[in-house]
Amino acid sequence: MKFLLTLFAALMVGGAASAEQPKRPPVSEKPYAMMQKLAMLEGDWEMVTEMTQNDGETWQAMPPAKVSIELRHKDLMLAEVPQEASDAGFHMETYITYDRYREVYRKAAIDDVWGIMDLYEGKPVGDDTIVFENLKADTSFLIAPGVWRHFRLTLELRSPKRTLMIEKTDNGGESWEPAFRVTYTKL
Numbered sequence: 001m002k003f004l005l006t007l008f009a010a011l012m013v014g015g016a017a018s019a020e021q022p023k024r025p026p027v028s029e030k031p032y033a034m035m036q037k038l039a040m041l042e043g044d045w046e047m048v049t050e051m052t053q054n055d056g057e058t059w060q061a062m063p064p065a066k067v068s069i070e071l072r073h074k075d076l077m078l079a080e081v082p083q084e085a086s087d088a089g090f091h092m093e094t095y096i097t098y099d100r101y102r103e104v105y106r107k108a109a110i111d112d113v114w115g116i117m118d119l120y121e122g123k124p125v126g127d128d129t130i131v132f133e134n135l136k137a138d139t140s141f142l143i144a145p146g147v148w149r150h151f152r153l154t155l156e157l158r159s160p161k162r163t164l165m166i167e168k169t170d171n172g173g174e175s176w177e178p179a180f181r182v183t184y185t186k187l
Helices: 002-018 026-036
Strands: 043-051 065-072 077-082 092-099 104-111 117-124 129-133 141-144 147-156 161-169 177-186
Touching (some): 026 092, 104 129, 117 147
Antiparallel strands (some): 043 177, 077 092, 092 104, 104 117, 147 161
């Protein structure tokens, strides 16, 4: 009986130890620290996407959608996933990581209409914003013969309410104009 109690106690201590945060190799420390700056975005959110076709003079709202945002892969990646992607409309999954060698955030955005994995690189601007663009990756969309559309995303790091501003360029980044505004409200 004493052996069984000792074994049980050892298993309990071992189980508690395994629930602790994993030790990170030195190569993971910087990406982990940079991703912790995005931790306030974790949770369930309602998002309302608005679009403009006249340089932001007027905006047309789309139906609200709910997304879940969480840190994954030992807190080295932030995932944003629609809670309900089977209904009609436009749905997108996004994943953000930090590249310690190039000192940029990377964002992959995959939609359920075009199916293109749009790739962005971004840098912090101040303490509460990251600006991403897809010019370097050239994951653009053909909108007319010879005209390719790129995007710039301005991501606010705020909670419980924040905005993602999406601008477009059809001339390789020489000029930008508003395209979409996404307002997130934490649930």
